Amino acid sequence: MSQAIEQPRIVKIRENVLKKNDVLARQLRKRFQEEKVYVVNIVSSPGSGKTTLLTEVLTRLSKNFKVAALVGDLATENDAQRLQQSGAKVHQITTGTVCHLEAQMIEDSIKHWNLLDIDFLFIENVGNLVCPSSYDLGENVRVVLFSTTEGEDKPEKYPTIVNSADIAIVTKMDLAEVVDFNKEAFYQAIYQSRPNMKVFEVSAKKNI
Ligand SMILES: Nc1nc2c(ncn2[C@@H]2O[C@H](COP(=O)(O)OP(=O)(O)OP(=O)(O)O)[C@@H](O)[C@H]2O)c(=O)[nH]1
Numbered sequence: 001m002s003q004a005i006e007q008p009r010i011v012k013i014r015e016n017v018l019k020k021n022d023v024l025a026r027q028l029r030k031r032f033q034e035e036k037v038y039v040v041n042i043v044s045s046p047g048s049g050k051t052t053l054l055t056e057v058l059t060r061l062s063k064n065f066k067v068a069a070l071v072g073d074l075a076t077e078n079d080a081q082r083l084q085q086s087g088a089k090v091h092q093i094t095t096g097t098v099c100h101l102e103a104q105m106i107e108d109s110i111k112h113w114n115l116l117d118i119d120f121l122f123i124e125n126v127g128n129l130v131c132p133s134s135y136d137l138g139e140n141v142r143v144v145l146f147s148t149t150e151g152e153d154k155p156e157k158y159p160t161i162v163n164s165a166d167i168a169i170v171t172k173m174d175l176a177e178v179v180d181f182n183k184e185a186f187y188q189a190i191y192q193s194r195p196n197m198k199v200f201e202v203s204a205k206k207n208i
């Protein structure tokens with residue numbers, strides 16, 4: 001079979017997978033809404049600080065709210081163990097070779113949880129700046145993290161993830177000076193895709 005004939009088949013399968021995911025994500029969103037669970041999907045490249053920031057957020061929020069987290073990685077339970085230190089209900093999703101979380105994985109993971117016992121559900125996606133942008137998980141809000149140590153041009157290089165997110169967070173601000181992080185260039189790169197995007201600057205390690 002020639003490549004010209006094979007190509008449309010691959011596109012078709014991808015379309016079907018995404019469509020199936022969208023349908024399930026819509027059902028999940030409805031369920032979350034009915035059971036009053038606010039869902040946050042956190043996406044970023046590997047190592048930009050998702051687990052570190054989320055552990056801090058869960059620790060603080062758990063004083064007044066019922067919080068839970070799902071975390072996706074290709075392998076290991078490391079991040080679930082770290083997040084559990086916050087006292088929150090946590091479940092690790094190991095994806096094997098898949099570079100993103102899908103709505104089906106979320107549905108399977110929450111099967112044993114009573115959603116009425118959860119006010120906020122955080123989903124730490126697999127570390128990847130490409131794949132997670134195409135997969136709706138039924139979340140209320142999608143947050144993209146960029147760390148100062150990655151360089152200020154990442155929003156420009158990965159516009160799809162910026163476009164699919166609602167909010168951006170710059171992490172590791174305590175290291176900004178050491179790595180010569182050019183804040184102006186970073187904001188320009190973000191605003192190029194999303195002129196009014198809300199951006200927060202944080203450090204999960206030090207008061208800045
Ligand atoms: N200095 C500094 N280091 C940080 C900060 N946040 C995270 N780190 C460090 O960055 C490294 C990666 O952090 P993680 O929280 O594991 O990053 P992640 O995005 O969850 O990584 P993956 O789940 O593997 O994609 C760790 O060594 C953290 O200690 C921060 O605000 N400041």
Ligand SMILES: [Mg+2]
Binds near residue numbers: 050051052079124
């Ligand atoms: Mg992590």
